[in-house]
Amino acid sequence: MRRCLPVFAALGALLPALAVAPAAAQEIRLQAATIAPPDNLWSKVGDRYAERVAERTDGKVVIDMSYSGSLGNAGETIEALQFGTVDIVIQEVGQLDSYDPLAGLGVYPYLVRDIDHFRALFADGGVGEEFYDEIEERAGFKLIGAGFRGPREMASRREIKTPDDLAGLKMRVPNQQTYRATWDLLGASPTPMPSLEVYTALQQGIIDAAENPLEAHLRSKYHEAVSYVIMTDHVNPYYTFIFDSANFRALPEDVQAILIEEGKAAMEWGTEQILEALPGYETTLKENGVTIVQPDREAFRAKLEPLKAQYPADMQEWIERFQAVGQ
Template sequence: MINTRLCRRSLAAFATLFAFTLSAEAEPLRLQAATIAPPDNIWSKVGDRYAQAVKERTNGQVVIDMSYSGALGSAAETIEALQFGTTNIVIQEVGHLDSYDALAGLGSYPYLIRDYDHFKVVMQKGGVGQAFHDEIEKRAGFKLVGAGFRGAREMATRRPIEKPEDLAGLKLRVPNQQIFRATWETLGASPTPMPSLEVYSALQQGIIDAAENPLEAHLRSKYYEAVPYVIMTGHVNAYYTFIFDADFFNKLPEETQAVLIEEGEKAMAWGSEEMQKLLATYEGELEKHGVKIVRPDVAAFREKLVPLKDKYPADFQEWIVRFQQAGQS
C-alpha cells in the first residue's frame, strides 16, 4: 500500500518535471492550485498574488492556475490529489495532513499559538515553525511553503455557551482531524467530522448544533443565517500554507523551487497582514447580521484541556512545549 502510493507520487512528479524540461523554451510548467475559498476571499487573493509573482519571476515559464470554491474537491480530496498530480498546490491548514502523519495535527492543537505576535515569532526564519514544517515533509511527504495567519477559530452555535459544561450534548461540526475530535471530546461536546462545504446546510437542517472556524469563514459561509450565536473561545489560532507533494517539489529545478518558496512566503505574509486589518471588522460585520457575540470563560476552557497533552506521545508533547516557549527568554 505504502509502496504503491510512493510509486504513484514519484511517477506524477517525474512526468511533470520531464514535460517542463523538454519544453522550457516553448511551453510553461503549469501548476494547478486549489482552495475551498471563493474568488473574493482573502486566501484566494493570496493565491492570486502568488500566481502573479511566480509568473513574473519566471518570465512566464511557471504558471499557477487557481481553482476556487472547492471546484476540485474538498480539502481532503485536493490534498489526496497532490499524490497523483491532478493538483499541485493546495491552500489549506497543515492540520489537514494528520491522516498522513499524526504530528501534523499539532497545527490545530488548542491554545498552542497565543496571538499574532507569537505566531510571527514561531514562523520566523529559523524558528520552530520552519523546523515543524521540515519534520512534516520528512514524515508525511508534503512540502509546506509560507504561513498565513487566519486568526482564532470561534464557535457558531444555536445556543449560548459560557463555560465547558454548557457543551454537553452539543453536536459540533469539526474538520475530519483527530486533534479536533480529541479537543472537543475532552471539552464535553459531541464532535461531528464534516467537510467545510457541507456545514451551512447541516446547520440549517439541524443535523448539527454548532460549527467552529475563523470568523472570516463564519462570514464567508453565512453561518449567521442558520444559528444566532458566536462564542469567542479562540481555541486555535489557525494558519494557512501552500501544500505541495514533496517528491514533486524537490524534483523541480532549484531555481524554480527558490522562486516558489520566496514568493509563497511573501504571499502568505501579505495575507497575514491583510487579515489583521480584516479581523478588526469581523465582529461588527457579524453583529450587523444579528449575531449575538458571547465571551465565555476562556480560562475554564484552557483548564479543561490541560489533560489533552497526555493523550499524545512524548515527541508530540515536546513539539507542544517548543511552540509554547517560542519567544520566551
C-alpha cells in the first residue's frame, strides 16, 4: 500500500473529482462505550487499548471512549453495535445471551473455578477462544480479550449463610437468562434490573440484594445502602471487547490484527490490576461498615447442580468442556 501512495497522489492531481485516499491512509474512528466511570479500572483498560492502537497505527485508528453509560446501558450499547453508532462495547460476555443462549455460559455458576482455571481457558488456542469463535458464528459478535473481574458476591440487607436463607429475598440480577435461572434455583426471587438503577433500588427497598464483583460494589457504593456482603463466589466473570462481527471484518486486515493483539493485551493488563486490587476491596468495604459473611459455598454449589439439565445438549457439552480444562 505504501508503494502505491505516489500513484494515488498522481491520479488525484489529474482527476480530483475521482480521487480517493487509500484505506490505510484514511483515519478510522471507532466509538467505544462502557457503563463504568472514567476513573474505573475497566475504563482505564479501554483507555489503554485506545492508546496502544493509536501508537501501533501512527494515529490512523482512533478509539473514542465514552464512559458512565452516556451512550446507553449495556444492552442498549450492544444493540447499537449492529447499527454502527457504537463500534466497541466493554462488557461481560453473558450480556450477549439474548442474541444466543450460548453466551450465557459466560456467567454460568461455578463454571470458571478460579484465576488459574480462567487463565488455562483463555490461553492461546484454548477452549475460551473456541467459545468466542462459536459465539461469533452464532450471534454475529467478535469478542477480543478476557479480563478477569474477580468473583461476583452478594450485597444484602440481611445475613445469608446457606441457600435456605434466600427464601423471599428480592435479588437484583442482570437481565440474562442464566442469572435468572441461577437465583431462581437457589430460592431467591430474581429481579432483572439495569445496573445503573441498582443503588437507588437498594436504598428504597425495592430490592433486598444485588450481586456483582467487589470492584463494582465499591464503584456503585452499595455499602451505603446495605450492610452485608456475602462471599458466595458464585461466578468468576470476565470482561471483553465486543464488536459487531461484520463491521469488524470490514476493517483492513492489518487493523484487525492490531485490534486483536492490543485488545488481548489490554484485558490481560486489567486482569493483573484486579488481582492486585482484590484484597484491598474487602478491606475498604470493612472500613465502610460492611459485615463480610463467609457462607457455605458447597451448599450453594450443590443446590445449583440440577441447573445443567435445564440446558440443551450442545450447551451441556460446552459446560463439560469448560469443566474438563485443568482436571
